[in-house]
Amino acid sequence: MKKSFILILLLLPLLFFSFVLPKQTKWSYRTRSNYDTSFNLLTAYGKYIYQQENCNKCHTCTPLLDSNKISLENIAGKYPDSWHYNHLYDPRMMSPGSNMPRYYGLMKAPLSYKVILQLLSEEYTTVTEADSLDIRQTLEMQANAVLQVLKRDNITPSSPVYNEAIALIAWLQYRPDTPERRHKDSLQKENSRRSEEQMMASLESDLSNPESQIMKLANSKDPAILKKGKNYFSISCAVCHRENANGSIGPNLTDDYWLHDNSIKALFLTIFNGVPDHAMPAWKHSIDKERIATIIAFIRSLKGSNPPNPKEPQGEKRSD
Ligand code: HEC
Ligand code: HEC
Numbered sequence: 001m002k003k004s005f006i007l008i009l010l011l012l013p014l015l016f017f018s019f020v021l022p023k024q025t026k027w028s029y030r031t032r033s034n035y036d037t038s039f040n041l042l043t044a045y046g047k048y049i050y051q052q053e054n055c056n057k058c059h060t061c062t063p064l065l066d067s068n069k070i071s072l073e074n075i076a077g078k079y080p081d082s083w084h085y086n087h088l089y090d091p092r093m094m095s096p097g098s099n100m101p102r103y104y105g106l107m108k109a110p111l112s113y114k115v116i117l118q119l120l121s122e123e124y125t126t127v128t129e130a131d132s133l134d135i136r137q138t139l140e141m142q143a144n145a146v147l148q149v150l151k152r153d154n155i156t157p158s159s160p161v162y163n164e165a166i167a168l169i170a171w172l173q174y175r176p177d178t179p180e181r182r183h184k185d186s187l188q189k190e191n192s193r194r195s196e197e198q199m200m201a202s203l204e205s206d207l208s209n210p211e212s213q214i215m216k217l218a219n220s221k222d223p224a225i226l227k228k229g230k231n232y233f234s235i236s237c238a239v240c241h242r243e244n245a246n247g248s249i250g251p252n253l254t255d256d257y258w259l260h261d262n263s264i265k266a267l268f269l270t271i272f273n274g275v276p277d278h279a280m281p282a283w284k285h286s287i288d289k290e291r292i293a294t295i296i297a298f299i300r301s302l303k304g305s306n307p308p309n310p311k312e313p314q315g316e317k318r319s320d
Pocket of ligand 1 (some may be wrong): 048053054055057058059070071072075078092095097098100101103137158168172
């Protein structure tokens, strides 16, 4: 009696491992840290969307033929994920004058489990019950990796968080991991680090020279410049700060209260670098500094404009 009891006790963990835990699946995947190297559910999903949406009408992914189409052959890694997110939301945001259609519908479409099962059944023969839990979790894990990258650029998709745009971006950024690729990547990284340094150094020198074009623009009271600034503000900033800058998601920019400093330099740096984790995007890669200076002239012209229904004051009172 005692012996068989001990035997059962010994067998229990075995039973647990064979039935309760999901079975190991046939494919291997990794979190999409930089660029994934193995079969990835999310990129497969993204490729499917690319086909579904007929992106091929205007694009080609192969070097051959079709010189009329815009090649996406080397698109992987060319831009950050956030560039693609904004570009899909509205191509004009990233490429002024673009005639590519908007694909914001993808941001409203949740990732469908059915689609992924269909894609898997083309790739592999059977998907068992135990696999399916694993698939769901893996898909979400891979989507989450993209979300974290987007979040660093202050993009936080609302509902559905796991949407089809995420999958499409994963696919656009996908590329095989070869030694040549890694070499090219490290060169590219070094180049972009250098050009970022140069950009900041040239901005610093502009901002410390009152005679620079940037400072003259930012200080301008010329109605033609202010009108331009208002227009740029309306395109990029009004969604969060409102047309008259009285504030909604972002603070009221017309009152005397500031979360950050309100000197021209401080305004420049806030707009340039954004405020990570506080929904204020970084604009240094999408708006050139002349435009930002023009927007700053407009913001400064609003001081004391007392727009109706202002957002409550945020930060400290500053006199500048
Ligand atoms: C009606 C034509 C058209 C369709 C359809 C279209 N695009 Fe585009 N796409 C363009 C044009 C024009 C450009 C160049 C201007 C720009 O960057 O927006 C472009 C640029 C791009 C770029 C940037 C290329 C680069 O190297 O800078 C990406 C990425 C892209 N498209 C992805 C897509 C995806 C994904 C789809 C499908 C969901 C799609 N496009 C559908 C016309 C189109
Ligand atoms: C997606 C929403 C969003 C967009 C778009 C946006 N902002 Fe902001 N902005 C914010 C939020 C949120 C804050 C507050 C950040 C914080 O809590 O520190 C902010 C803060 C600021 C501040 C600092 C205000 C202070 O009190 O110190 C400035 C200046 C500013 N934004 C300018 C701009 C300009 C110029 C643009 C367009 C080029 C822009 N913002 C676009 C959300 C946005």
